[in-house]
Amino acid sequence: MSKLRLATVWLDGCSGCHMSFLDLDERLIALGEKIELVYSPLVDTKVFPENVDITLVEGAVSSEEDLHKVQLIRQRTKTLVSLGDCAVTANVPGMRNAFGTKAIYDRAYRENVTLDPGIPNETVPQLLASARPVHEIVAVDLFVPGCPPSADTIFYVLNSLLEGCAAEICAKTRFGA
Amino acid sequence: MNAAAGVKTLRIDERDFSARADETILEVARQNGIFIPTLCELKGLSEVGACRLCLVEVKNSNRLLPACVTRVEEGMEITTNSQRLERYRRSILELLFTERNHICSVCVSNGHCELQSLAQKLGMDHVHFPYRYPKAQVDASHPRFLVDHNRCILCSRCVRVCDEVEGAHTWDVKGRGINTQIISDLDQPWGSSETCTGCGKCVHVCPTGALSEKGRSVAEMMKRRQFLPYLTLMREDRE
Numbered sequence: 001m002s003k004l005r006l007a008t009v010w011l012d013g014c015s016g017c018h019m020s021f022l023d024l025d026e027r028l029i030a031l032g033e034k035i036e037l038v039y040s041p042l043v044d045t046k047v048f049p050e051n052v053d054i055t056l057v058e059g060a061v062s063s064e065e066d067l068h069k070v071q072l073i074r075q076r077t078k079t080l081v082s083l084g085d086c087a088v089t090a091n092v093p094g095m096r097n098a099f100g101t102k103a104i105y106d107r108a109y110r111e112n113v114t115l116d117p118g119i120p121n122e123t124v125p126q127l128l129a130s131a132r133p134v135h136e137i138v139a140v141d142l143f144v145p146g147c148p149p150s151a152d153t154i155f156y157v158l159n160s161l162l163e164g165c166a167a168e169i170c171a172k173t174r175f176g177a
Numbered sequence: 178m179n180a181a182a183g184v185k186t187l188r189i190d191e192r193d194f195s196a197r198a199d200e201t202i203l204e205v206a207r208q209n210g211i212f213i214p215t216l217c218e219l220k221g222l223s224e225v226g227a228c229r230l231c232l233v234e235v236k237n238s239n240r241l242l243p244a245c246v247t248r249v250e251e252g253m254e255i256t257t258n259s260q261r262l263e264r265y266r267r268s269i270l271e272l273l274f275t276e277r278n279h280i281c282s283v284c285v286s287n288g289h290c291e292l293q294s295l296a297q298k299l300g301m302d303h304v305h306f307p308y309r310y311p312k313a314q315v316d317a318s319h320p321r322f323l324v325d326h327n328r329c330i331l332c333s334r335c336v337r338v339c340d341e342v343e344g345a346h347t348w349d350v351k352g353r354g355i356n357t358q359i360i361s362d363l364d365q366p367w368g369s370s371e372t373c374t375g376c377g378k379c380v381h382v383c384p385t386g387a388l389s390e391k392g393r394s395v396a397e398m399m400k401r402r403q404f405l406p407y408l409t410l411m412r413e414d415r416e
């Protein structure tokens with residue numbers, strides 16, 4: 001049996017969802033029999049590959065870079081999973097939305113900076129007007145709330161997807177879990 | 178006992194029940210272990226029918242009726258769960274989430290919040306409507322409590338408990354529609370209120386983390402509601 005191609009991406013989030021993924025511990029080894037991790041902050045691939053079966057997306061869509069990434073990911077992924085509250089609701093990254101980008105830039109790059117204050121216009125991707133949940137930008141196939149979703153929840157979700165059965169997400173996790 | 182003595186017979190979800198004429202559909206359902214979701218309703222306070230989560234279908238009525246404020250009637254045939262009701266309830270809940278900034282992960286009431294647990298119970302795994310992310314204020318001027326309007330669902334429990342149980346009427350509501358907001362006294366900082374007795378009843382009936390005790394961190398705010406049925410009972414006894 002050919003292995004399922006899994007990708008994980010980290011947009012505007014704290015990487016807590018990825019930490020939770022790593023908390024699968026020895027179950028990762030068993031999972032390795034069935035899946036191949038083709039793209040992730042945990043592996044060294046630079047470009048998001050074609051023909052990915054499942055992508056777990058952590059984080060809100062917050063910058064120009066996130067926007068391009070998530071659109072490319074959608075094109076190249078069969079089952080896109082919104083993983084964690086930032087991806088599902090914008091969560092903490094969305095707390096900036098009420099203030100507007102100017103106030104955020106000023107706070108981060110001027111008010112709190114002593115050495116060479118100023119807003120960067122290269123290297124750092126520009127912020128979008130607001131951080132948005134993934135499904136407001138591209139179609140999402142499965143939502144997994146939680147901040148972060150527990151390792152057990154992620155394990156359950158991956159197994160349901162591997163076995164092709166419907167996942168009862170709300171029985172396992174909730175917003176803020 | 179007969180109909181003249183105020184007993185009504187009715188059907189809820191294909192089961193027969195009898196109830197006192199002054200009882201609501203919600204009360205009868207609860208006595209018989211039938212779950213109807215609610216948010217604004219709280220036993221011991223008057224009913225206002227504000228949140229509309231408790232809507233049920235009643236045969237021969239062309240609109241949905243809120244179970245918390247609808248008295249039973251002879252021969253009523255009630256459905257408490259259907260695809261249509263599920264759809265409406267879920268939409269109402271989702272709209273509540275988009276109207277303010279409910280960030281469960283950093284909320285004092287995380288894990289003890291009625292809005293959060295209802296979302297889980299009704300299977301709400303995401304919100305279909307675009308979030309508004311409004312700019313809402315936090316008033317921490319009171320020495321012991323604070324109000325975070327980001328988390329308020331406008332259920333008006335605080336307004337009612339303050340008026341009906343404490344008798345202070347510190348809280349009220351200003352504005353209309355999306356601009357509605359709860360206010361203390363004449364829309365002034367809570368800390369400067371002359372009517373607030375500092376009893377904390379509002380804090381403990383609030384279903385979310387909108388009203389909380391100062392010094393609580395994430396998930397630390399547990400609400401204690403035992404006082405309410407107790408106080409109501411004591412008062413009934415005295416009458």
Ligand code: SF4
Pocket residue numbers: 328329330331332333334335336359379382383384385387388
């Ligand atoms: S502050 Fe709490 S109790 Fe008062 S209206 Fe808002 S949610 Fe309801």
Ligand code: FES
Pocket residue numbers: 214215216217218225226227228229230231232243244245246
């Ligand atoms: S509980 Fe009936 S309208 Fe809120």
